[in-house]
Amino acid sequence: MVARPGAQAIVYNYRMSARGVAQQSRFNSRTGKVLLSLRELLLKGKFKPGERVSELQLAALAGASRTPIRQALDRLAHEGLVEETRTGRFLVREFTIADVWDGIEVRGVLEGTAARLAAERLSGPSELEPIRALQLRMDEIRHPTRDSFGAYIDLNESFHSALIDLAKSALLRRSIEHVKTLPFASPSALVFARTKLPNAAEMLVIGREQHHAILEAVERRQGTRAEALAREHAQLSRRNLETALADQAIRDIVPGGKLILPDAALTGTA
Amino acid sequence: MVARPGAQAIVYNYRMSARGVAQQSRFNSRTGKVLLSLRELLLKGKFKPGERVSELQLAALAGASRTPIRQALDRLAHEGLVEETRTGRFLVREFTIADVWDGIEVRGVLEGTAARLAAERLSGPSELEPIRALQLRMDEIRHPTRDSFGAYIDLNESFHSALIDLAKSALLRRSIEHVKTLPFASPSALVFARTKLPNAAEMLVIGREQHHAILEAVERRQGTRAEALAREHAQLSRRNLETALADQAIRDIVPGGKLILPDAALTGTA
DNA sequence: CCACCCTGAACTGCATACAGAATTCGCAGT
DNA sequence: ACTGCGAATTCTGTATGCAGTTCAGGGTGG
Numbered sequence: 330m331v332a333r334p335g336a337q338a339i340v341y342n343y344r345m346s347a348r349g350v351a352q353q354s355r356f357n358s359r360t361g362k363v364l365l366s367l368r369e370l371l372l373k374g375k376f377k378p379g380e381r382v383s384e385l386q387l388a389a390l391a392g393a394s395r396t397p398i399r400q401a402l403d404r405l406a407h408e409g410l411v412e413e414t415r416t417g418r419f420l421v422r423e424f425t426i427a428d429v430w431d432g433i434e435v436r437g438v439l440e441g442t443a444a445r446l447a448a449e450r451l452s453g454p455s456e457l458e459p460i461r462a463l464q465l466r467m468d469e470i471r472h473p474t475r476d477s478f479g480a481y482i483d484l485n486e487s488f489h490s491a492l493i494d495l496a497k498s499a500l501l502r503r504s505i506e507h508v509k510t511l512p513f514a515s516p517s518a519l520v521f522a523r524t525k526l527p528n529a530a531e532m533l534v535i536g537r538e539q540h541h542a543i544l545e546a547v548e549r550r551q552g553t554r555a556e557a558l559a560r561e562h563a564q565l566s567r568r569n570l571e572t573a574l575a576d577q578a579i580r581d582i583v584p585g586g587k588l589i590l591p592d593a594a595l596t597g598t599a
Numbered sequence: 600m601v602a603r604p605g606a607q608a609i610v611y612n613y614r615m616s617a618r619g620v621a622q623q624s625r626f627n628s629r630t631g632k633v634l635l636s637l638r639e640l641l642l643k644g645k646f647k648p649g650e651r652v653s654e655l656q657l658a659a660l661a662g663a664s665r666t667p668i669r670q671a672l673d674r675l676a677h678e679g680l681v682e683e684t685r686t687g688r689f690l691v692r693e694f695t696i697a698d699v700w701d702g703i704e705v706r707g708v709l710e711g712t713a714a715r716l717a718a719e720r721l722s723g724p725s726e727l728e729p730i731r732a733l734q735l736r737m738d739e740i741r742h743p744t745r746d747s748f749g750a751y752i753d754l755n756e757s758f759h760s761a762l763i764d765l766a767k768s769a770l771l772r773r774s775i776e777h778v779k780t781l782p783f784a785s786p787s788a789l790v791f792a793r794t795k796l797p798n799a800a801e802m803l804v805i806g807r808e809q810h811h812a813i814l815e816a817v818e819r820r821q822g823t824r825a826e827a828l829a830r831e832h833a834q835l836s837r838r839n840l841e842t843a844l845a846d847q848a849i850r851d852i853v854p855g856g857k858l859i860l861p862d863a864a865l866t867g868t869a
Numbered sequence: 870c871c872a873c874c875c876t877g878a879a880c881t882g883c884a885t886a887c888a889g890a891a892t893t894c895g896c897a898g899t
Numbered sequence: 900a901c902t903g904c905g906a907a908t909t910c911t912g913t914a915t916g917c918a919g920t921t922c923a924g925g926g927t928g929g
Contacts, residue, residue, distance in 0.1 A: 358687075404677075438709070665914085
């Protein structure tokens with residue numbers, strides 16, 4: 330564990346919660362395994378931002394040949410975690426805090442669109458049943474503990490995914506998935522400092538209320554309202570992340586936190 | 600030329616206007632060349648939607664080995680023109696008309712965000728000078744001819760790009776580029792049936808007015824207005840495309856048009 | 870006639886070899 | 900010491916071979 334002994338925080342790595350993701354055939358191959366482990370290494374900050382990662386170096390590290398390594402690097406380049414130079418080398422991408430805020434902003438905009446389309450395209454109340462079920466289960470978690478917190482995050486992911494389902498647009502889903510490949514932009518970049526658990530409880534209440542409001546708006550086909558609410562909902566992640574990134578010790582634990590360049594200001598839009 | 604002899608239309612392939620794109624180092628390699636030609640083949644409809652494209656088949660076709668082919672296919676899968684099956688095969692992706700509308704919708708939303716951020720982040724009027732220059736040159740083209748039409752499209756691309764610049768967000772740019780990889784979503788999917796040139800002239804006027812309004816809003820830092828205007832501006836592409844796709848003959852010429860499944864209804868949101 | 874299984878062909882996943890380009894290091898000159 | 904140049908070295912781009920898997924087609928049994 331890289332977590333500093335002193336940094337007491339519940340950090341939920343979004344990767345951990347991916348249910349059986351490693352069992353999907355796409356990740357059974359060497360390429361898939363390399364992709365997963367390489368992504369994890371990057372997010373843990375094993376490579377410094379701007380540092381060069383060579384194929385041979387990784388091949389030795391992963392015990393695979395260059396072929397799958399190259400493919401994995403290609404995908405990571407698409408995801409944005411590394412960047413390819415003109416000469417075909419790969420560098421660890423470095424992010425500014427502004428990038429992080431922008432990522433959340435864009436995700437908010439797209440999820441807002443999902444909420445609006447969901448409202449506009451709702452064929453009937455029965456379509457809401459799956460997402461209502463998820464909501465119910467989330468509501469049952471009133472006081473987050475170490476264990477239930479993980480479950481909450483999973484449910485939160487599912488809720489957001491279900492909302493996107495309601496938008497009935499594969500293309501929109503693709504776009505959202507794309508921005509979420511940047512770890513900070515993911516709604517599961519929820520990070521609560523343990524010492525600020527009361528704060529976390531409040532956030533939970535607020536988030537719950539926002540979920541309710543969004544669904545209400547969707548159900549009533551209030552597209553514009555749903556959009557605005559979903560946008561604002563994303564800002565909640567931003568506030569959480571702001572708290573988290575303010576503490577250098579916590580920042581070092583947040584997935585990808587070490588890829589964020591130290592920046593003087595923590596202002597909203599830089 | 601695949602254009603049917605009867606179909607009289609000015610179709611401007613967005614790929615043609617990419618200034619010196621083939622000279623960029625990224626496209627000097629076999630992989631790059633294969634990527635370009637393969638994409639072109641796909642957009643021309645040389646493969647049927649849903650059809651399988653094997654590496655060997657393409658290797659023979661392109662006169663290259665499987666390695667660059669595979670890499671190109673991987674990228675096309677990211678772009679969304681082909682899809683990878685669980686077992687690693689690639690299929691030509693097929694689109695519904697709803698996909699097309701959604702693509703434009705999402706682009707509109709993102710460009711709207713770009714316009715809003717441009718307004719919010721504008722540091723001074725001088726920042727608008729480059730985009731004003733582009734606008735001026737576009738305004739000079741009053742009556743589109745075969746030649747000036749191409750120039751107009753180029754300027755239009757540059758204008759949109761400059762607007763995104765003003766948003767000062769690399770991440771937002773990335774997202775927009777990503778949705779634009781679907782050819783229909785590109786603003787340059789402007790297609791005017793020659794027989795409907797008067798219509799085209801009107802569209803030009805409307806588009807011009809919208810550009811003016813957007814810049815005015817940005818200059819006055821009216822973020823919400825700028826966003827709404829830019830969104831609506833994207834709907835103009837949709838209307839153009841709607842006209843184009845309604846005619847089967849023209850549809851066959853539109854880049855990627857053959858990848859769109861024949862669909863009974865041409866309604867806005869399906 | 871249909872369903873199922875089995876076998877063979879085709880194809881992908883990965884490793885590796887080779888060639889050419891890029892980078893780095895050292896050396897010489899200033 | 901510093902700069903510029905050049906050569907060795909490292910690395911990427913591509914081709915190709917092999918192994919394991921998937922897929923298709925035919926044949927068999929129900």
